[in-house]
Amino acid sequence: MVSPPMLPPILAAQGIRKAFAGRSVLNGIDLEVRQGEAVTIIGASGSGKTTLLRCLNWLERPDAGDIRIAGATMGRSGSLVAGERELARQRRLFGFVFQRFNLFPHLTALQNVALGPRRVLGQPRAQAEARAEQELRRVQLGDHMHKPPSQLSGGQQQRVAIARALAMDPKVMLFDEPTSALDPELVQEVLDTMRALAAEGMTMLVVTHEMRFARHVADRVVFMADGLIAEQGAPEALFNAPTDPRLQRFLRHLEPTA
Amino acid sequence: MIFDWNVVWYAVPLLAHGVVMTLQVSVVAGVLALAIGLLAGLASLSSFRPLRWLMRGYVDFIRGTPLLIQIFLVFFALPVVGVRLPEYWAGVAALALNSGAYISEIVRGSVGSVEKGQSEAALSIGMTRTGVLWWVLLPQAWRPMVPPLTNDLITLTKNSSLLSAISVYELTRAGQAIIATHFAPFEIYLLLALYYYLLISVLSWASRRLERSLPQW
Secondary structure, eight states: OOOOTTSOEEEEEEEEEEEETTEEEEEEEEEEEETTOEEEEEOOTTSSHHHHHHHHTTSSOOSEEEEEETTEETTEETTEEOOHHHHHHHHTTEEEEOTTOOOOTTSOHHHHHHHIIIIISOOOHHHHHHHHHHHHHHTTOGGGTTSOGGGSOHHHHHHHHHHHHHTTOOSEEEEESTTTTSOHHHHHHHHHHHHHHHHTTOEEEEEOSOHHHHHHTOSEEEEEETTEEEEEEOHHHHHHSOOSHHHHHHHHHHTTTO | OOOOHHHHHHHHHHHHHHHHHHHHHHHHHHHHHHHHHHHHHHHTTSSOHHHHHHHHHHHHHHHHSOHHHHHHIIIIIGGGGTOOOOHHHHHHHHHHHHHHHHHHHHHHHHHHTSOHHHHHHHHHTTOOHHHHIIIIIHHHHHHHHHHHHHHHHHHHHHHGGGGGGGTOOSHHHHHHHHHHHHOOHHHHHHHHHHHHHHHHHHHHHHHHHHHHHSOOO
C-alpha cells in the first residue's frame, strides 16, 4: 500500500506527558500521523503505549502537551478550556476500540452501533439504524445484528465495537490491543477487518502485540520505551535493522512468534 | 392466660381503617422517597462538588439520627420556623426524607458499580456525562437496584407505625385505640404483627416478580 507523504498531518501530538500518582508514564511524546496512514505502536508492557492512546482522545487528561486533530486542539476552545460539550465533540473525531470491547450489554449489536448516531448526533431512529446496519455489514456481521453481545463470540464482539466507532465518522481510529483478549482462533477475523479498513484509507493508530500485523499492514511502526518514542520508521527498516538497543532486545524476545 | 377471640373479631373491621391509612401513607411516602432518592443519588454523582457535599450531609444526618426524632422535628420543630404541616403530611414528609436518603445511596452505589469500561466506551463515541448516565449507566443499574430497594420500601412500610406517635390514625394507632378501651394488648399487638407481616409479604412477592420481569444479560 502506498502512503500519501504529501498530505499534512491530520493528528499531531506534541510534548505529551502523563503521570499516575507521581509515577511518570509518558515523558513528552511527539507524534504526527498523516491522513490515511496506518501506524502501529509496539513496545514492552509498561512502556506507555495504552496511556498514550487514551491521552490522545482525552479519556485520560494529559498533564502537559497539545493534541491537534483535524483543526481542533483537544481540550481547548479557542484560547479557552473546552467545556464538556465541546470536549465530547472533539473526542468523537477519534474512534476508540478497547481491548475488552466494552460493548453495551443491555443493547443488541445494532443498538450498540446505532446509539452514537441516535443519541449523540440526534438522528432519527430509522436513519441511525440504517447507518448501523451498513457498518455491521462492513465488518461482516449482517447476520448477527439483533443479537446481544452475550450471544456473540469475542471476535464478533470486537467487530461490533469497530462498527460502533466507525458509525461516528471518526477522522482517526485508535485501537488499544484489540486482539489481546481474544482466543487465538478469533484473532484473525479482527485483524482482517482492520486490514480492510487500512486498505480503504482509514487513518489508524494501533497498539498491538501482533508483529505480523505491524510488519505487513502498517505504513509505519513506532517503538515506545520508558514513556518516549525510542525509534520509528517503515516496518522493514525497523524490524530488520533496529538501532535502539531496547528495540533490539524487544525483538529478540519476540523472535519465535514474529 | 385466656386468648380473647371476641376482641379479635371486634378489632378486625376496626383495624381495616388503619390498614388503609398505613397503605396510603406507605405508598405516598414510598413514591416520594423513590423520587427523592433518585434525584439525590444522581446529585451525589454530579461533578459539581458543592452538590455532592450537600447530598453527603443529607444522608449523614438521616443516617445519624433516629427516625422518631426526624418525625418530631418535622411535626413539632418546623412550625417554630413557620412551616406547619398537618400530622399526615408531616409524617409522610419525614418518612419520605428518611427513606429517600437510603435510596439515594442505593442509586449511587448501583450506578457506580457499572463497569468503568462502559462509561469510557460511551465517552469515546462523543457522549457527555449526562448522556452516559442516561443511556448507558442507568439502564444497566435498574435491575441490581430492585432487591435493596425492596428492603428499603419494606422498612418504610414498617416505620410508618412510628407515625402513631404524632396521632396519624394508621394501623398501629388504630390498634392502640382498641387496647386503650378494651385492654387486650396481647391479642391486639399479635393481630397488628400479623397485619404488618401480610402487608410485607405482598410487597416481597411483587418485588420478586418485578425483578424477574426486568431484562437480564
